[in-house]
Amino acid sequence: MQHQPGSAPPVQMGQTVRMLLTEIDHVAIAVRDLEAAIDYYQRAFGATVDHREVVESDGVEEALLKVAESYVQLLTPTRDDSPVAKAIEKRGEGLHHIGYRVADCAEALAAMVAAGATPIDAAPRPGSRGTTVAFMHPKGSFGTLIELVQE
Numbered sequence: 777m778q779h780q781p782g783s784a785p786p787v788q789m790g791q792t793v794r795m796l797l798t799e800i801d802h803v804a805i806a807v808r809d810l811e812a813a814i815d816y817y818q819r820a821f822g823a824t825v826d827h828r829e830v831v832e833s834d835g836v837e838e839a840l841l842k843v844a845e846s847y848v849q850l851l852t853p854t855r856d857d858s859p860v861a862k863a864i865e866k867r868g869e870g871l872h873h874i875g876y877r878v879a880d881c882a883e884a885l886a887a888m889v890a891a892g893a894t895p896i897d898a899a900p901r902p903g904s905r906g907t908t909v910a911f912m913h914p915k916g917s918f919g920t921l922i923e924l925v926q927e
């Protein structure tokens with residue numbers, strides 16, 4: 777695209793967006809048996825559950841194990857039609873998504889869309905433990921389901 781004199785200069789990818797990620801919020805692991813997974817992390821690492829919650833809207837129950845300022849999130853479906861149930865059915869247990877902590881979920885969502893990401897959530901919505909979140913489709917994000925998390 778030719779730069780027209782008098783108009784705004786073309787956006788340089790990666791140069792105009794300041795760093796928006798403040799922390800890895802959580803790494804989410806989909807499991808069939810939440811109790812067994814918690815027990816395993818306790819026996820293997822001495823990890824304890826910092827927070828536990830059923831998120832009805834997503835059809836999941838999660839257990840958060842704190843690691844420094846981040847979490848390992850063990851995630852299990854609470855019903856057969858939940859996205860996590862479908863993921864386990866399709867790919868088995870394992871890494872499900874990564875949660876990137878940001879100061880402003882709406883701002884980060886807009887920046888990701890501008891960079892070519894495909895949003896699953898068109899606008900920020902409530903997540904677990906009082907957070908505000910937005911999910912982005914793996915397609916367009918190098919095969920990784922990304923969750924933006926604002927505390």
Ligand code: CO
Pocket residue numbers: 802804849873874875923
């Ligand atoms: Co998550």
